[in-house]
Amino acid sequence: xxxxxxxxxxxxxxxADFAAWxxxxxxxxxxxxxxxxxxxxxxxxRLDVRNFRQLAVVSGEQALGPGSPWSNAxxxxxxxxxxxxxxxxxxxxxxxxxxxxxxxxxxxxxxxxRPLDPNACNDRGKxxxxxxxxxxxxxxxxxxxxxxxxxxxxxxxxxxxxxxxAFTGHGEVSxxxxxxxxxxxxxxxxxxxxxxxxxTRGDLQVVRCMxxxxxxKNKADSxxxxxxxxxxxxxxxxxxxxxxxxxxEKDQANANGRTPMHAxxxxxxLEVVQHxxxxxxxxxxxxxxxxxxxxxxxxxxxxxxVRCLVxxxxxKGKADHxxxxxxxxxxxxxxxxxxxxxx
Numbered sequence: 001x002x003x004x005x006x007x008x009x010x011x012x013x014x015x016a017d018f019a020a021w022x023x024x025x026x027x028x029x030x031x032x033x034x035x036x037x038x039x040x041x042x043x044x045x046r047l048d049v050r051n052f053r054q055l056a057v058v059s060g061e062q063a064l065g066p067g068s069p070w071s072n073a074x075x076x077x078x079x080x081x082x083x084x085x086x087x088x089x090x091x092x093x094x095x096x097x098x099x100x101x102x103x104x105x106x107x108x109x110x111x112x113x114r115p116l117d118p119n120a121c122n123d124r125g126k127x128x129x130x131x132x133x134x135x136x137x138x139x140x141x142x143x144x145x146x147x148x149x150x151x152x153x154x155x156x157x158x159x160x161x162x163x164x165x166a167f168t169g170h171g172e173v174s175x176x177x178x179x180x181x182x183x184x185x186x187x188x189x190x191x192x193x194x195x196x197x198x199x200t201r202g203d204l205q206v207v208r209c210m211x212x213x214x215x216x217k218n219k220a221d222s223x224x225x226x227x228x229x230x231x232x233x234x235x236x237x238x239x240x241x242x243x244x245x246x247x248x249e250k251d252q253a254n255a256n257g258r259t260p261m262h263a264x265x266x267x268x269x270l271e272v273v274q275h276x277x278x279x280x281x282x283x284x285x286x287x288x289x290x291x292x293x294x295x296x297x298x299x300x301x302x303x304x305x306v307r308c309l310v311x312x313x314x315x316k317g318k319a320d321h322x323x324x325x326x327x328x329x330x331x332x333x334x335x336x337x338x339x340x341x342x343x
Contacts, residue, residue, distance in 0.1 A: 004043055004057065004076045012046055012078055036064035041146070043078045051148030053115045054081050083117045093120040093128075100128040100144070101135045108140050118149040125155035133161035133177070136170035141177065151182040158188035166197035166206055174198070174206045184215035191222035199227040199243075202236045207243070217248040224254035232260035232276070235269040240276075250281040257287035265293035265309065268302035273309070283314035290321035298338055299329040306330075306338055316342050 004013040013021065021042055036057060044052035056063045056079040064076075084092060092111055099107040108128075112118060121127050129149045132141040141161070145151060154160050162182040165173040174194070178184065187193055195215045198206040207227075211217060220226040228248045231240040240260075244250060251259050261281050264272040273293075277283070284292050294314045297305040306326075310316065319325050330338035 002076050004039070004078050006078055006080075012043055039064070039076075047078070047080070049080055051112075051115065051118060053112045053118075053147045054083070055079065056081055081115055084114050092116050093122070096120070096128045097122070097126075097131050100131040100137065100140050103135065103137045103140065105137075105139050105143060108143055112143070112147050118144050118147045119153060121153075121155075125157075127153055127155075127161075129153065129161045130155055130159070130164055133165040133170065133173050134168060136165070136168065136173055138170070138172040138176050141165075141173050145176070145180045151177055151180045152186055154186070154188070158190075160186050160188075160194070162186070162194045163188060163192070163197050166194040166203065167201060169201045169203050169206075171203055171206045171209075174203075175209055178209055178213050184210050184213055185219055187219075187221070191220070193219050193221075195219065195227050196221060196225070196230060199230040199236065199239055200234065202234060202239065204236075204238050204242065207239050211242065211246045217243055217246055218252060220252070220254065224256075226252050226254070228252060228260040229254055229258070229263050232263035232269065232272050233267055235264075235267060235272060237269070237271040237275060240264075240272045244275055244279045250276055250279045251285055253285070253287075257285075259285050259287075259293070261285065261293040262287060262291075262296055265302065265305050266296040266300060268297070268300065268305055270302075270304045270308060273305055277308070277312050283309055283312055284318060286318075286320070290319070292318055292320075292326070294318070294326045294342075295320060295324070295329055298326040298335065298342060299333055301330070301333060301335040301338065303335075303338060303341070306341055310341060 002018050003015045004018065005011045025038060040052045040055045040057055043057065044055055049055060058077045058079060092114065096111045096116060119127055129141060129144045132144060152160050162174060162177045165177060185193055195210050198210065218226050228243050231243060253259055261276050264276065286292055294309050297309060316326055327339055327342035330342055
């Protein structure tokens with residue numbers, strides 16, 4: 001049975017350790033998984049080498065290539081290689097970005113094998129993982145992560161790969177990043193989280209995935225806008241229900257005092273209003289102008305929403321800071337059918 005040591009003689013995997021490791025990974029046999037890659041990952045873990053592709057595992061004078069199968073070759077030598085020097089890496093990094101965006105996994109692996117630093121960035125702080133997240137190539141994202149790419153590395157705008165994949169709707173990439181431990185609550189320079197991005201996009205599956213992973217469902221951006229505000233404004237009723245069932249704050253106010261109920265009523269999203277009412281949302285919360293959700297629904301002529309709010313007990317006689325009632329809003333906008341309902 002094989003063992004693995006450094007050229008210095010330091011033992012990395014004894015014969016017994018190797019046998020135990022290989023026995024635990026018997027599922028690799030015949031599964032089309034590279035023995036060499038699996039072994040290098042284990043050696044990298046034991047040596048605390050961040051990128052397993054910096055390692056060459058040599059049998060005799062022959063390095064085990066990325067597709068090398070199992071061979072009881074006797075003692076193996078682990079060689080820690082340095083990354084390609086900066087002056088020589090510039091062209092390779094540009095090529096890595098190109099193939100990460102085009103989806104050429106084989107070429108990505110070939111470039112990383114040089115070895116190339118998977119965290120190399122361009123002058124805007126963008127890495128290959130950002131490119132893979134933007135393009136939706138989950139297999140390449142996974143390869144980069146396995147090679148030591150930082151899941152939370154931000155570009156110059158503060159965007160992480162997870163924020164990019166959430167915004168662009170690439171759910172498989174988002175799940176891959178979450179599995180790799182990406183920070184779900186990391187914000188960009190505008191205070192936007194991946195959860196806000198996924199909610200804006202209307203990606204229910206990614207929202208659910210983030211909630212299951214423990215993302216902060218109430219974290220707001222720099223304007224105080226939380227996921228529930230976005231779901232309410234956009235009319236993403238399934239996401240709104242999902243957030244509420246997960247315990248999202250139903251009456252959370254943004255910087256202008258506006259709640260999800262205000263947002264849903266203003267846009268006429270009846271189903272979201274109903275979900276909020278079922279969750280016990282306050283129909284009479286006022287914004288910084290003293291306006292309630294009923295003011296907004298009446299002003300924009302959303303008959304079904306007005307009726308729903310009135311039936312739920314919304315205060316028809318509540319005036320805003322300049323003394324306007326919901327019925328006056330309806331009358332001023334020519335919504336005559338609402339005046340009888342609000343009278």
